[in-house]
Amino acid sequence: MSTPPQQPDQPSDAPAQPTAYPYPNPQSPPPGGPTGFPPPASPAVPAQQSFYAHPTLVGQPVQPQPGQPPQPGNPYVQQGPYGPVPVPPPGGNRGAGRAVLWAVVGAVVASAAWAVGVFVVGGKDSADLRGYSSPSNLCSGADYSSFKDEYPENDSSPTHNTLKDAALDEGSCSLSLKKTGSSYADAYLSIQLDLHKKTDPAPEFTATWKNYDDSHSGYDVEKVTGIGDEAYLVTEDTTSGSSSGSRYATLAVRDGWMTYSMSYSAYLSSYDDDKDPPQLDEVTDWLKSDTKSTLENLRD
Incomplete structure (x- = not known):
């Protein structure tokens, strides 16, 4: 997000600018019964059906099939789709059973939500750039002709930088403004363009510029209409009654996922x-x- 940059070669009096499923241990079976999870079922003993298919079996011992010996281990353990699922005995504490059920349901719901989230995000990752492109040299790509009457001398060596990335295209320009006959800069102009290609900059842009006067004492903020989706003008004047004050102004604009400041x-x-x-x-x-x-000019 662009904020007013510190200008180069400023006078010394310049002010600062702005895994496994978490099943609980099974309840102890009625007196005389074994404890713990059953060992893997013998190939000769068929696996019991899941209690998901037979909800009436919840809390009831698993009955052996005719002609088959009783299954060893905890009679209150039933075979679920992800392995043995402990079920509390009749009349016992059913909280653990409910916890197990909700744990499984929660895992399924979480997985479904994750899948939906991936689908939604993956389907809405195209940046709203409104046709803007970032030039290789923003100093030559930006218009600042309105300042020429006051500062007709050209800066012979303006500074510009360019970034091209899958997530962000960025261009910046810093130049000196000179009056006729001036050997040194009389004022400074800074320009920045950001094309946000992966994230929507709107919330952070608004938070930064709309509230600029809250975080920078002495500045005034004005909302500007008619430029982009939203724009803010930030100004400061410390020249009144002073011989070493300054005048400062920034216009920050957001249009879709493009942000620009001058x-x-x-x-x-x-x-x-x-x-x-x-x-x-x-x-x-x-x-x-x-x-x-x-x-x-920057629109394709």
């Missing part, structure tokens, strides 16, 4: 004594105009 910052110490940086209302108009133009 940030301006200027410092009184960078200007001549008889001049001041442009007012914030001028700067915010430039940001809005150039952002709209840039986003149109």
Whole structure:
């Protein structure tokens, strides 16, 4: 998520910017009976039917088939689809039996939910990029012509970075803004574009920019309409009654799974004594105009 970056070469007075199934042990059978789980059934003795198919057998001893000897071991153990399932004796504590049943049911439900979750997520992983693409050089791909009247000198060495990944395409640009005859930067402009290809950035974008003034003291936040799905303007002016203050503005936009930000910052110490940086209302108009133009240009 883009936040206002710290600009390079800022004056020293610049402010900071913004396994096995968990069956319980079986209940002890009536006095005189054996305890524990039965050993594996002899091939000569057929496996008993599951109590899932015969719910009336729950809590009743398993009766041997005619002509067959009684099955050794716990007479209250019945053969389930995943192995022996202990069943409490009649009149005993039936909580363990119910726990076993609910454990099996829970496992089946959990497995089904997992399968549905995989299906839903797998079917909704296409990013809503609205036709945007990330250029190899955002400094040349972005429009900032609205600033040219105030800062006509070109930056001879702007900084740009590009990232291309299956989850994210990203482009950034940092450049200096210079007035006529200036040897050093009078202001700074930072631009960032993110194409989120695996996750929807909407919740985090809103949380970051809508509440920016809650986490950054001294900033004002204004919601902007008419640009993307949502946009926020963040500003700060510390020049009133000061000779070393600054003016700062960022316009952050989200359109589908694309996020874009354009940030301006200027410092009184960078200007001549008889001049001041442009007012914030001028700067915010430039940001809005150039952002709209840039986003149109970045659509396929």
